[in-house]
Amino acid sequence: MSHANQPNVVFIIADDHRAESVNAFGNKDIHTPTLDALAKEGTSFSNTHIFGGLTGAVCAPSRACVNSGISIFRSMIGNDVTNWDHAITIRSDVVLMPQAMKNAGYVTHAIGKWHNDKPSFARSFTGGDKLFFGGMSDHWSVPVQDFDPDGVYPVEREYIGDKFSTELFSDAAIQFVENYTTDQPFYLYIAYTAPHDPRTAPEPFASMYDPSNISLPPNFSTDFPFDNGEMDVRDEHLAEKPRHPAEIRRHIADYYGMITHMDAQIARVVEALKAKGIYDNTIIVYTADHGISLGQHGLMGKQNVFEHSVRIPLIVKGPGIPTGVQLQDLTSNIDIFPTLAELCGLAAPEVDGTSMIPLLKDKPEHKKAVVGTVYADIQRMIRDDRWKLIRYYVSESSGRGSNRLQLFDLEQDPWETTDVSSQPANTEHINRLAAALQTWMVENGDILQDVPVLLCE
Structure with a gap:
């Protein structure tokens, strides 16, 4: 098999990095020169949403969706929201992105956080280093493992x-890039644990942002107005209730410091690729597993379906990618795998996601009309280019939550501050999106597909 024209891939996934917190995506308060440069040299997608997850640790299912290209309801071994194994364990017959790369002759090398089951990791990678199988840790003392050819990875x-x-x-x-001598192309998977808390960046990044200069987002609130089904999860206790502006500013400053430090580290990886002479033939993908609230809507965590929590950065740079383009088209994180497969000349994988290559070629017939996100058995969202419907449910397992709808006009209200679902003129939008959500749920095997989206009058 000839590898002469196949590009290398560096796939970078961060933890908790929302789309809004990149300078190139419009946030002028944050310093992200490396990501901005990658966006300028490639294409960025400003409307990429996570498919979602069924437990509070959204990291694990979200990474499973990225690596499988498949709905969370089909990629995992089960859909019980109370069963932790169902949140992390990918079905053994699901072919993952790095596994497909390996099967196509790529050297696949992993670094950092996996957070899914160890067998799925073992079948995907030919090598690795500094592997972290947990969800979070002290950034200064991460429990890691060396690559295990046997694929067992015991805690010992x-x-x-x-x-x-x-x-x-x-x-x-x-180190991997510098020591690489093989003729085969490589797929390097770098999974950072930043900017996840504890947000304790090294200096000078820890004190780079003065909390008193941080502007609170327009949707900052001291509290959330009703039970969304997940008001008591760990993340929601990371700041005092009701939320204090000064404390939230401190959280945002620490968050930005973590991101800017990570950006500086990614710059070092980019320099290594350039020094090796392979930068131009390397596809670099930057994305995240989900976003985070940090005071928006009075929430702190990612256990909700507002844009700050479900919209992620996606930047793709490399051969065959248009430069300096930012696309507003609706995309999902399950679309990343089929896109990368097409860019690398792999056979199209059997997935629920769709390749974004037609969007790069400006083929409007391939645009998604809607994109959706799930959270546990308590929240669903569907949105089109302008309108967004959120459906809240009472959880069968916990009894928490609310039966209600929210509707937002994202064109007039991008920060989702005003629920306009009660305005009679918007009934048509509610009905249209409710029907779209019902269809989307059925198509993706949603556990709540038999529960009506529209509430009984």
Whole structure:
């Protein structure tokens, strides 16, 4: 098999990085020169949404969706929202993105956070370093493992990394690039744990942003007005209730510091690719597993379906990618795998997502009319280019939550501050989106597909 024209791939996925918190995506308060440069050299997608997850640890199912290209209801071994194994364990017959790359002759090398089951990791990668199978840790003492050719990864093999997580993982990535001598193309998967809390970036990044200069977002609120079904999850206790502006500003400043530090580390990886002479033939993908609230809507976590929590950055740079383009088209994180497969000349995978390549070629017939997100058994959202419907449910398992709808006009109200579902003129939008959501749920095997979206009058 000839590898002469196949590009290398560096796939970077961050933890908790919302789309809004990149300078190139419109946030002028944050310093992200490396990501901005990648966006300028490639194409960025400003309306990419996560498919969602069935537990509070959205990281795990979201990564499963990215790596499988498949609905969370079909990619995992089960859909019980109370069963942790169902949140992390990918079905053994699901072919994952790195696995497909490996099967196509790529050297697949992983660094950082996996957070899904170990067998799915073992069948996907030919090598790896500084592997973290947990959800979160102290960034200064991450329990990591070396690559295990047997694929077992017992906890006894763990040791504590000797530097800050983002630097630990970046160093390992740079070492891989510098030492790479094989003719085969490589797929390098770098999964950072930043900017997830505890947000303790090294100096000078820890004090780079003065909380008193941070502007609160327009949708900042001291509290959330009703029971969304997940008001008591760990994330919601990371700040005092009701929320205080000063404390929220501090959280945002720390968050930005983590992101800017990560951006500086990604710059080192980029420099290593350039020094090796392979930068131009390398596709770089930057994305995240989900966003985070940090005071928006009075919430702190990612256990909701507002834009700040479900919209993620997606930047793709490399051969065959238009430069300096930012697309507003609706996309989902399950679309990343088929897109990358097409860019690398792999056979089209059997997935629920659709390749974004036609969007790069400006083929309007391939645009999605709607995109949806699920959260546990309590929240669903569907949106089109302008309107967004959120459906809240009472959980069968916990009894928490509310039966209600919210409707937002994202054109007039991008921060989702005003629910306009009670305005008679908007009934048509509610009905149209409710029907679209019902169809979307059925198509994706949603566990709530038999529950009516529209509430009884």
